Amino acid sequence: MKILLAEDDNDMRRFLAKALQNAGYEVLSFDNGLSAYNRLREEPFELLLTDIVMPEMDGIELARRATELDPDIKVMFITGFAAVALNPDSKAPKDAKVLSKPFHLRELVSEVEKLLAAA
Numbered sequence: 001m002k003i004l005l006a007e008d009d010n011d012m013r014r015f016l017a018k019a020l021q022n023a024g025y026e027v028l029s030f031d032n033g034l035s036a037y038n039r040l041r042e043e044p045f046e047l048l049l050t051d052i053v054m055p056e057m058d059g060i061e062l063a064r065r066a067t068e069l070d071p072d073i074k075v076m077f078i079t080g081f082a083a084v085a086l087n088p089d090s091k092a093p094k095d096a097k098v099l100s101k102p103f104h105l106r107e108l109v110s111e112v113e114k115l116l117a118a119a
Contacts, residue, residue, distance in 0.1 A: 001116055002043075005029040006036035006050040006062055007078065016049070016078070019105040020112065033057030040066050045073060046116055052079040060092045067093045074115050078108070 003025050007013040010031065017027045028045075030036040034056040040048070048066045050059035057065075063075045075096040097115055099108060 001047070002026045002028070002045045003047045003049055003112070004036055004040060004045040004066075006031075006033055006048070006054060006059060008032055008051060008054040012051075015105065016108065019109055020049075023109045023113070025112070033059060033062035037062055037065055040069055040073075044070055047074045047076065047112065049076050049078060049112070052077055060090050063093050063096060064091055074118075076111065076115060078103070 003020055005013060005017055005020070005027055007016060007029065008031050013029050013031065017029045020027045028039060030039065033050070033054050036050070037057060048063060050062055052059040059077055059079070063077070066073050066075065075093045077092070077096055077098045078101060079098065080101040097111060099111055
């Protein structure tokens with residue numbers, strides 16, 4: 001299972017990628033939405049795990065474009081701004097999961113496993 005991780009905080013991105021890799025996932029990580037989107041155009045991923053507030057392209061726009069490219073991709077937002085993701089005006093994918101910061105890495109892995117198992 002391949003996960004594309006978009007998170008502009010370097011430390012957070014490293015922690016998340018390591019936790020997911022330790023759980024057996026292949027993780028490609030990017031520090032902004034635009035470079036993540038460009039990679040999504042090159043190959044399929046099972047899950048897009050993205051922060052919402054990022055430079056160049058925010059996570060909601062990234063998720064919207066990702067689901068246009070691949071309607072089957074699962075989306076999970078990791079954010080300190082859960083209300084933004086849940087706002088119906090945001091145009092975020094309707095079945096996207098939101099994990100609010102702060103969270104424990106075990107919680108992240110558990111939520112990712114649940115989301116991917118629902119595929």
